[in-house]
Amino acid sequence: MDYLARREYGQTELKKKLSGAGFTREATERAVDQLTADNLQDDHRFAESFMQSRISKGKGPLRIQLELSQRGIDSGTISTVLEMADLDWAALARQVRRKRFGPGLPTDFAEKARQIRFLQYRGFEPEQVQAAVGRDDEQ
Structure with a gap:
């Protein structure tokens, strides 16, 4: 107890x-x-x-x-x-990325790869990671 x-x-x-x-x-x-x-x-x-x-x-x-x-x-x-x-996991991945790396999207391949690895380590699925680091995440 x-x-x-x-x-x-x-x-x-x-x-x-x-x-x-x-x-x-x-x-x-x-x-x-x-x-x-x-x-x-x-x-x-x-x-x-x-x-x-x-x-x-x-x-x-x-x-x-x-x-x-x-x-x-x-x-x-x-x-x-x-x-x-019932959670929008892609939105959470975007929020986590922004908190760690700031509001701007990665500008070069090395930075994008770094952010992808970070989100993968955090346990996000590939689609969620792409939504977080892709061009369509500015909302």
Whole structure:
């Protein structure tokens, strides 16, 4: 309960945390199952919270998907949460690019490549990256 009082955790992440604190596997499984049954722990709720946190940090859908899967969230839950976000990812990519590199578009190939790599690292899809660094982003 102490862990969940601070922030949301996915089941897998919570089990690892409890195992690391010295609890047996059986006790960990029982505790997490009970917390889930009592609706104190919910992977969907965790995924939504995690996604909002990453969006506010300027991360794209591919990065969010990767980080959620690394935390043991199943692909169905990840897909559902990303679809529910109903977010204009291209607009977010443009916003992230502007915040990092300023309002002007890249003027040469090297600068454009640098900005593309940055947005790819942030987890934006190719279409979103092109919308952010392309000529059609001035709106």
